[in-house]
Amino acid sequence: MKGSAVIVGAGIGGLATAVGLRRAGWEVTVLERWPEIRPEGTALGMRPAAQSALDRLGLGAELRRRTVPYRSAQILTPDGRRLADLPLERIERKEGRPVLMLSRVSLMEMLLDAAGAATVRTAADITDPAALRSRYDLVVGADGLRSTVRRAFFDTTARPRYTGIVAWRGVAAFEPPVHGETWGAGQVFGVTPQEPGVTNWYAAVATPEGHRESLDALRARFAGWHTAVTRALAEADEKNVLRHEIHDLRPRLRSFAGGNAVLVGDAAHAMTPSLGQGACQALLDADTLTTCLREAGDVASALRRYDASRRRPAQRVVTMSRLMTRLAGHHLQGPRNLLLRLLDA
Template sequence: MNGTAAVVGAGIGGLATAIGLRSIGWEVTVLERRPQIRPEGTALGLRPDAQAALARLGLGEELRHRTVPYRKARIRTPDGRRIADLPLERIERKGGTPVLMLSRISLMGLLLGAMGDTAIVTGTDITDPESLCKDYDLVVGADGLRSVVRPAYFGTATRPRYTGIVAWRGVAGFEPPEHGETWGPGQVFGITPQEPGSTNWYAAVSTPEGHRETLDDLRARYAGWHDPIPRILAEADEDAVLRHEIYDLSPHLESFVAGNVALVGDAAHAMTPSLGQGACQALLDAAALTDCLQTAGDVGSGLHVYDLRRRKPAQRIVTMSRRMTGLAGHHLAGPRNLLMRLLPA
């Protein structure tokens, strides 16, 4: 079964969905609000299931050329004592391949390169989302946390909720002796590989909504933490560091589909970055939606199966990520380490 589809949003979920639908014969138009697609961001970790989703879209081989494996990392206290190991070895054993790291810019480049002649219409403000259903057989809301598609078709009960956390991200100019996260009261610092020759760092700090801090304020927060955290922040360039208030969606949506409309990615299940699963879940959405529509007799039945397949698993990740955000910034070693053992591989 195929037809015409409008994909609203040209982020990871939107581009992956467009690639998938095109591969099974759909005529796809991507509608993007921004005048230009200019990817930004630092490292993403792709778990084995997300790698399989990209392979389903025909991008598995190219992915391997852009990534580095992430196999070992520790969680430590600010003075450097070990709390636990991140479950990277368990993820690799279960999935048959390690977590692969690359930058968001590189992943977006991979997806854009696979779009072929699929139309991407930039500078498009969707002022009447409901009218899209008259012009297309399928409408996909892939327009992120502040989606215009979601409230038009799914109501306004589910909305962005500030988590109390601000995330800072940057790239370190040297290779640290080891990777992992450091957890202290109200704040976390992480160091990961990013792609060949590049190291990613991030900080998550408890901050009132709307309160602005400078990079010097961030340096003061982490003064006295173990090496190489002070060095990374001392060498960071404020113009190159990204800062974002973190929101997720609450409460959970009762469905990811309404009529001939489906939500994917952050439009459906925006989550905190604590588990590093946002991009992975968007790719899983795209691959599942493609599979469900390919085998369905009509759009309605395909979307019904998509909702059954993706909604509860994605929402479980949202809940676990929210809990991890709360635990990571506190010295609650027992509950925190228990949750580490329960994290999905």
């Protein structure tokens, strides 16, 4: 089946959907509200399932060219003692390939190139979402946590809820002796590979909503932690550090599809970053949606199949990620089997 599609939002989920639909022969328009697309962010972990999705979108070779494998990592205490291993080796044994790390900027560049510059219209303010439904065969809401498409066509009780956590992200020009996460009361610090000689770091700290603090205040929070943490923060530059209040979407949506409208990515299932699964789930949404549309005889049956395939698995990851945020934020160490199941989600 082929037709015309409008995708609202030019993030990972929206651009990946554009790539898939164009490969399937659809006429695609992407509407982005910002005046220009300026990718930002640090490293993303591409799980094997997300790698397979990118393979099917024709981007697997480029993904592997840009990435480094992530094969070993630990959870540590603030003084550097080991609590547990992250299940990266188990994931590689089970799936036959390792988790791959790349920057969000690189992923966005790949998707933009594959989607085609002419497909994307920037500075597009959606004032009448209903008009899109009559103009296009398919309307894809890929417009994030505060989705206009979701508010217009789906359950309005679902809305962003602040998790009590602020995430900081940056990069450092050194490679630590051990990658992984360090857990303390009310705060977590992580270091992962990004590319040779460059380390991605992130900090998640319990913070009242609306409260802003400086990078120096963040350094003070982690004073006395082991060397990889203090060195990464010492080298950080305020101008190049990202800070975001973390929200997820609650209550869960009863459907990701309605009529000829469908949701992907954060618009459907915004989650905390504790499992590092947001980008992966958006790619799985895009791949599944485009597969369903390619194989179905009509839009309605394709969207029903997409909803049946993706809603419960994605919402399960949202729930596990929320639980992981609570575990890490309260420095709970067990039960160990639960912790490892969450990390392996």
